[in-house]
Amino acid sequence: MKRETIEAIIADVRAGRVPELSVADFPAFSEEATAGDPHIGPETLAAIGAALSEADIPTFERALAAMDEGDLAWLGFKVVYDAAAAQANVDNEVTKKYGEVGSADGEPLVFFCNDAKEIVASRELSPRDIFQAKDVTRGPSMHNDQFDGLTWASEPLFGKVRVWLLGASDAAVEVAVLAEHVGFHVIAVDYDPAFLNAERFPGAERIMLHGGNFDELANMPAAPEDYVCVLTRGHMFDPESCVWALQNGVHYVGMMGCAGKNSTVHDLVVGAGISEADWDRVKRPIGLKFGAKTPAELAIAIVAELVDVRYRERYSDEARARHEKSLGRE
Structure with missing residues (x-):
């Protein structure tokens, strides 16, 4: 999300x-992201823009403050x-009831929500709305079809982590697809156009x-x-x-x-x-261990590790502790 996008919305x-x-700024509403969903699409975004009023300005101002503070936060859309x-x-047949x-x-x-579950909106939300609004912290559309008549979407107010794939190997091809799919910005590097090309890395920066x-x-x-x-x-x-990654002091190298x-x-x-200390920072072998052998299997192991590294980096000790407890991994 670009700061100038939010500033322009406030000014307008x-x-x-x-x-x-624009769907370029809010890709959760793009045709690609909403394909097959009859209730949300680019036209929905236009309708949301037309419904904004001065009462919504504090929501966008809170979003700007979160960006300035480096807060892990989202703009959500009901x-x-x-x-x-x-x-x-x-109610529905599976989830618990959220009041009457x-x-x-x-x-x-349009509302603001961060990882601390602070919600800022122009109108009061019901308990059931709050339950679903908090889920924007889990992705662009979690639990969005639980209740009739409405759906939910979100856009992060923070940038994507860049993942450098050094080498256009077959494993790198598979990693690029999965890493992009789970929200990383992928950069593929090689010297041979027979391996590094748009056909093998269609979504990556090359x-x-x-x-x-x-x-x-x-x-x-x-x-x-x-x-x-x-x-x-x-x-x-x-x-x-490895030398290049360590000399640049990147957060993770495998x-x-x-x-x-x-x-x-x-x-x-x-x-x-x-130094030996820096060499020890290299995760080797790269990826989580679960018997992966083929390039596609290795990509699952590698990207799963990237997601875990990103999770540990982004979330506070307190937030991770809560999540670990919810997973039964105290």
Whole structure:
């Protein structure tokens, strides 16, 4: 989410103009994201924009403050397609009952919610609305069809974590698809267009190196919050990749390979000036352990680890403790 997008919405509403909400800024409403759902789509976003008033400005101002503070927060959207059903339905056959009131009203609503479950909205929400509003912290559309007459969507107010895939191997192809699907910004790097191309990496940012090697990698900056997966073809450029990741101080770096190969890489990496302490930061082998063998299986193991690293990085100790308790993993 871009800060200027929210600032423009506030300015338009304050001036009495209808803000133009774009699916580029709110992709949860795009045709791709809403395919097959008859109740939500790009036209829904336009209707939400037309319904905004000055009473909604504090919601967007709270969103700006969250972005300034680096808060883990979302803009949520209550989408009503049958007002009578939304307000009348208080229960279903599976979930518990949330009082004697269904949705608080039959109107669309934009609201703010963060990981601390603070909710800011222009109107009061019913207990059942609050239950579903809090679920925006779990993704763009969790539990959105539990009750008749309405659905829910959300957009994060924080950026995507960048994942560098160093090497356009078959495993990297599979990782790229899964990592993008779970919300990472994927950057694939290689020197051979036969392997690094739009057909193999359609959704990734692609960086083509020159010279038939990874030497140019040294001239490219990575950020401390980035993740790096060392997946070079034939492991030929694993040492250069590890050195680059460690010199850039990335948050996470993992490398594929067996113990024998990793011992050789260790010697080359340390020989390049990397300390033993930094070498120990390299997760090897990369990915969670559950018997994965094929490139697709390895990708599941790797991306599952990336999700876990992101979870531990983003959420406070208190929030993680609550979640671990809910999973029975105290």
